[in-house]
Amino acid sequence: MINFRVNGEQRSVDVDPSMPLLWVLRDVLDLTGSKFGCGIAQCGACTVHIDAQPVRACVMPISAVAGKDVLTIEGLSPDGEHPVQQAWKQHNVPQCGYCQSGQIMSAVALLSSNPSPSDEEIDNYMQGNICRCGTYTRIRAAIKDASAHYSLAKNVGDEA
Ligand code: FES
Ligand code: FES
Numbered sequence: 623m624i625n626f627r628v629n630g631e632q633r634s635v636d637v638d639p640s641m642p643l644l645w646v647l648r649d650v651l652d653l654t655g656s657k658f659g660c661g662i663a664q665c666g667a668c669t670v671h672i673d674a675q676p677v678r679a680c681v682m683p684i685s686a687v688a689g690k691d692v693l694t695i696e697g698l699s700p701d702g703e704h705p706v707q708q709a710w711k712q713h714n715v716p717q718c719g720y721c722q723s724g725q726i727m728s729a730v731a732l733l734s735s736n737p738s739p740s741d742e743e744i745d746n747y748m749q750g751n752i753c754r755c756g757t758y759t760r761i762r763a764a765i766k767d768a769s770a771h772y773s774l775a776k777n778v779g780d781e782a
Contacts, residue, residue: 629697
């Protein structure tokens with residue numbers, strides 16, 4: 623048995639320790655928001671957070687996740703109203719949508735570490751998330767909008 627938390631819930635899975643986290647999320651735990659794209663850590667469609675750091679779940683053996691906290695797109699917000707998701711809706715970012723949960727999880731990680739990224743910092747951070755529909759301009763605009771919320775939260779925190 624391998625024990626870890628997913629979206630705040632304790633989970634136990636009885637699987638081959640080498641099984642990638644993405645397989646466990648999708649096929650064992652039925653959390654299908656994280657997508658399979660390339661399977662070799664080249665596209666970002668499977669991006670989730672482990673202990674608040676973005677990782678490619680397609681190449682992360684479940685044995686390495688034991689005792690850790692996993693956050694997937696399903697756990698970002700109970701109602702899809704996380705500030706990054708709101709900005710995504712406002713800018714109509716998705717086209718086919720396939721890459722977008724990975725894009726959002728990377729954007730959340732970026733803004734958590736850098737609440738006011740420049741265009742260049744956004745492009746550099748997000749370059750590992752491929753969008754075959756070419757929604758990059760809208761992704762950048764949405765991150766810029768969401769950054770206002772993060773900057774505000776940081777300022778309020780600084781003043782507290
Ligand atoms: S499916 Fe994991 S990076 Fe492409
Ligand atoms: S929206 Fe289609 S791959 Fe990104």
